Amino acid sequence: MTDLSDLQASFEHAFGSRPTFVVRAPGRVNLIGEHTDYNDGFVFPAAIDYDVRIAGRPRDDGEVRLWSALFGRRARFMLGSGRRSRRGGWSNYVRGVGVILASEGYPLRGMDAVVTGTVPLSSGLSSSAALEVASCLAYEVAGDFSIEPKRRALLCQRAEREYVGVQCGIMDQFISSLGRADHALMIDTRSLDYRPVPLPSSGVSIVIGNTNKPRGLVDSAYNERRAQCEEGVALLQDALPGIRALRDVAPSDLERHAAELDPVVLRRCRHVVLENERVLDSVRALEAGDLDRFGLLMNESHDSLRDDYEVSCAELDAMVEAARGVEGVYGSRMTGAGFGGCTVSLVADSAVEEFQSAVGAEYRRRTGREATFYVCRASAGAERLL
Ligand code: GLA
Numbered sequence: 001m002t003d004l005s006d007l008q009a010s011f012e013h014a015f016g017s018r019p020t021f022v023v024r025a026p027g028r029v030n031l032i033g034e035h036t037d038y039n040d041g042f043v044f045p046a047a048i049d050y051d052v053r054i055a056g057r058p059r060d061d062g063e064v065r066l067w068s069a070l071f072g073r074r075a076r077f078m079l080g081s082g083r084r085s086r087r088g089g090w091s092n093y094v095r096g097v098g099v100i101l102a103s104e105g106y107p108l109r110g111m112d113a114v115v116t117g118t119v120p121l122s123s124g125l126s127s128s129a130a131l132e133v134a135s136c137l138a139y140e141v142a143g144d145f146s147i148e149p150k151r152r153a154l155l156c157q158r159a160e161r162e163y164v165g166v167q168c169g170i171m172d173q174f175i176s177s178l179g180r181a182d183h184a185l186m187i188d189t190r191s192l193d194y195r196p197v198p199l200p201s202s203g204v205s206i207v208i209g210n211t212n213k214p215r216g217l218v219d220s221a222y223n224e225r226r227a228q229c230e231e232g233v234a235l236l237q238d239a240l241p242g243i244r245a246l247r248d249v250a251p252s253d254l255e256r257h258a259a260e261l262d263p264v265v266l267r268r269c270r271h272v273v274l275e276n277e278r279v280l281d282s283v284r285a286l287e288a289g290d291l292d293r294f295g296l297l298m299n300e301s302h303d304s305l306r307d308d309y310e311v312s313c314a315e316l317d318a319m320v321e322a323a324r325g326v327e328g329v330y331g332s333r334m335t336g337a338g339f340g341g342c343t344v345s346l347v348a349d350s351a352v353e354e355f356q357s358a359v360g361a362e363y364r365r366r367t368g369r370e371a372t373f374y375v376c377r378a379s380a381g382a383e384r385l386l
Contacts, residue, residue, distance in 0.1 A: 004385060007069075007116060011055040014067040015112040019055035021141045022386035025133035026051040026379050027119035027126045028175040029208055029344050030335045031184050032301050033279040035309055037169025038226050039272045040190040040247035042279035045171055046199065046206070046378035047179025052117035052130040053385070058142040059110035064098065066091055069116035079108050084163070090115070093128055096163030097135040100155050111142040120372070122214045124334075124341025128164070129172030132156035133382045141384060149381065150192055153177040167223050179381035186283045190247060197286055199378055204291060204330070207347045207355060209323065210372040211315040211363070213340035222337055225268060225309065232269040235261055246272040271309040275301060295330025295346050302333030311338030315367050319343045322362035326355050 004022060011019040026047040033043035059065070066075045068090055075091035077083070080102055084092050094115070102108055115134075119127035136152050147155065153173040160168050170189050178185065183196040199206070229246055236243060239257050243249055246269055254273050258266055278297045285293035302320050306312040316334040320343050323332035328351025335344040347355050356373045363371045 007053055007055045007114060010067075010069050010116070011057070011112075011114045014114055015057065015065070017057060017112075019112075019114070019386070020057045021138070021384060022053060022055045023134055023137040023141060023382065023384050024051045024053045025130045025137060025176045025382035026179055027130045028172055028179070029125060029206065029342070029376065030171065031206070031344060032282045032298055032333070033171075033275060034301060034305055034333075034335070034338075035225060035311065036247075036272055036275050036279065037171040037187075037189040038167070039229050039276075040245035041272060041276040043169075043171045043187050043189060044184050044197075044279050044283060045175040045187070046184040046376075047175050047381055048119075048125065048208070048374075048376045049379040050118040050120070050125065050374070050376070051379070052115065052119060052127065052134040054113050054115050054134045054138045055386075056111045056113035056138050056142055059112060061110055063110040064094065065110075065112045066094060067114045069114055079110055090131065092164060093131045093159070094135040096159035097132050097156060098139060099163060100159045101136070101139055104155065106139070106147075107143050107145055108139055109143045111138065113138060120210055120342075122341070123210050123212075124215060124336025124338070125208070126172040126176065126336070128160065129156065129176045132159055133173055133176040137382050137384065149177045150174070152382070166219050167226050175381070177382050179379060181380045182378050184286075184378060186279070190245070195283075197283055199286075200289075200291070203349055205347050205349055205352050205375050206378075207345045207352060208335070208374040208376055209319050209343040209345065209359060209363075210374070211319055211340060211342065211367075212369055212372060213313065213315040213367075215337065215340040218337050218339045221311065221339060225311065228265050228268045229272060232261060232265045235265070236269075247276060249273050251277065267308040267310075271304045274304060291330045291346065298331030298333045298344075298346065299324065305334055305338060309338075313339055315340060315363075315369065316343060318366040319359060319363050319371060322359045322366070323355065325362070326358050327351060329355065
């Protein structure tokens with residue numbers, strides 16, 4: 001239910017009046033640059049035309065009353081109360097953002113709000129970042145203040161880290177807040193400088209394939225990978241005193257000091273160091289119109305995530321392999337944190353239909369699961385619609 005009038009009607013039904021505002025924030029697909037953002041590295045995501053929408057109306061009593069049109073559930077809390085709800089998983093994102101904004105002194109007001117969305121859940125397309133960023137914008141509109149988009153992304157990231165407990169990087173909240181229609185953003189996650197890069201307007205499509213394997217154990221494995229990267233940096237710092245993060249390590253440096261690292265930590269570091277190179281390389285390739293090269297780098301990224309970083313899974317591998325067997329596919333890889341979720345493929349427009357039927361059938365044959373495909377357009381970042 002994304003139609004504005006449906007959302008307004010849903011608000012009226014839940015709260016008995018008209019909403020005074022509607023905001024949206026998109027999910028994302030990362031084209032390349034996976035597990036690099038918490039290593040101060042480079043990422044290359046696009047916001048997608050699947051989003052979270054919040055219709056709201058300010059209240060004067062400091063209470064937030066929520067209705068999730070997706071889950072058919074209510075939640076309510078007082079601003080300033082940091083308590084997490086055990087039952088209302090989705091509402092914790094809205095609470096968490098409120099807690100962070102309050103701690104920063106923003107003049108929050110309570111609100112009635114209907115939350116809905118089209119970002120597939122638990123599928124690695126950042127529905128939670130979209131909910132955080134949409135919540136932040138809803139608080140801004142309700143409280144009549146505004147936050148600069150980069151700062152909004154950082155505050156939402158803090159909510160995820162401090163309130164939800166995932167030690168995530170900045171990519172998801174950043175692209176949801178700053179995405180640009182028809183562009184991917186090359187983001188330097190250390191400086192937060194970014195460059196919008198136009199996506200080809202015709203000839204090729206970005207096709208997301210959902211394995212419909214919910215991401216399992218992702219939070220603990222994610223935090224573990226992060227710790228392994230930090231361990232690598234700590235060990236390498238003896239030999240390379242100037243480094244602060246894996247971002248600062250050149251592939252040749254890593255090879256030279258490989259023997260000083262535990263073999264698992266070495267593989268984790270190798271993925272990150274080479275993935276950073278691949279992002280820079282792939283941006284150059286896209287800007288030069290070299291889709292073959294771009295696709296090759298996507299393939300290398302997946303293989304590295306599978307073998308060195310070990311965050312893929314049988315379903316993602318099966319889908320990627322099936323995709324690579326289709327004529328007209330430039331490249332295919334898992335996208336997002338991994339352990340289930342989605343793949344992203346660059347596919348010639350003329351092959352998109354064949355892609356969906358061939359990959360769907362092969363994926364079903366190999367895993368017994370049904371795939372879902374989304375041919376997506378890069379969309380704008382968070383915005384007020386009403
Ligand atoms: C999740 C995190 C991001 C990023 C990706 C992996 O989506 O939220 O910060 O680390 O995983 O690239």
